Amino acid sequence: MTDSPIALPDSRTLFISDLHMGTPDCQAALLDSLLRRVRPKRLYLVGDIIDLIAMRKRAVLPSAQQRLVARVLRLARGGCEVIYIPGNHDAALRKLCGLKLYNVRIERRMIHVTADNRRLLVSHGDEFDTHVRMAPWMMALGDGMHQFVLSLNRWCNHGRRLLGMPYWSLAAALKNQVGAARRYVEQFEQAALHQAAREGLDGYIGGHIHKAGFATRPGVLYCNDGDWVEHCTALMEDGEGRLSLIDWQGRVIDKEPAVEPRPMVEPSLARA
Template sequence: MLPQTHFRSVFVSDIHLGAVGSQTEPALRFLESVSCDYLYLVGDVIDGWVGRKDRKWTPMGTGIIREVLEKGNKGTVVRYTPGNHDAFMRRMHGVQLGNIFIEHSFLHTTADGRDLLVVHGDLFDRSCTKYQPVAFIGAWAYEYLGMANSALNKKRNKDGKRPIDFTTVTKRGIKKFIGKATNYEQSVMDYARESGFDGVVCGHVHRPQIQICDNGFVYVNTGDWVEHCTAVVEHEDGRLELLRFSQDSQQEFTLGAWEAIKKLVSPAAK
């Protein structure tokens, strides 16, 4: 077995297993090379949209599923928030299979105490929502974000903080966040910030990014395994780092082959 590097958390999304163009082998190599306390599958991991002709499930795809199951068996908490390409998995929200949890969204608290909303993010993409009536979007948003929201309120309650009225923020506000913001990133950030999170981890748009805003709010996009081959890791001290698989080193994979395309040092603890 390859030597594994340990991180507190690993976030991956948009592997699009089964789709032509999925860089399944580098994704598998990456997952095999890391161990972690928390593994977040941030949606579009399996691509259920692919038609018969284009179908391209490979043994590597099976390898990824097996690797995820194995990590779960060894004690990693696996949290899977399905996306629009693996929306069939959304029917299983609330299901726990061993150490694998399937929910629409999660609250992840970093080692340095930041509360992050983890969600695939297609809800905030106007091209996915523009033909839907407001009432539908509101109901969808409420269910979709409910798990992370109630987890945040439970935590705030424990910390002696006032609960956040998510019904108002989510049901009435979602159209505002989706409709008025200039872009996807801004919509996601506006929603998460107004909902009391300290940051958001999403995927969906295949634009890997770590961005720290003025008030320390952090926007994290895990990128994808079609074009970029990226993942985000959380170190033991809560630092988040975006990693990219280097094309040149696909033959002999080691963690040294990762090019840290942006390193994020956490802002001072709250």
């Protein structure tokens, strides 16, 4: 049996974020499984790849996470362009932006040009937190509850593995039922869409909120690649520039929606 990845058709670019390596919640084995199936020409690591904040208290780096690091470095040595955009949990690496280490470029943000010539802003997304209106006590409570649910998620999937059942996210299922979480996601999406529109770009790609999905406003597309502690999803661009969300097995779970064109501005209004 070969260890070489089996390329999915037209896998031009892959975007992944929020691995939180160094913690017990990182689903490194599932991402390693995906990277055996996908050989992209370019790989974006869109922040919170290494959880330096959590590692100050307790560092966890099991063999599965070590193998994943080795695989990414092999991709970089093998000709895949790997770009690391640090997030808020690995923000210390932002001091290295502009450098290339082990064939991995480190950048604060990028403008990705798709195969169909769309220009998309790529960043982790924590810069939009100031645009999300939520009381500090609620944010703190939510973070504590999130950690508790993630611990339940680990035990749930440990039991499923013993029964021969595939990975399933208890954490994601519970979050989908919470109205405050849905409002947070909507506000985050609108902030990212506004920023892309303000810069005259065609869209935005990020992570941070652990909620994969698409959203639109006239002329602008929002894409979130998800995470690898709960949903285990990635964003893939094919050879024609089309974007899809895929799961850890490489199955397409959602495709980018059509974007309405920007409204035309009357010349008289433009001069006003």
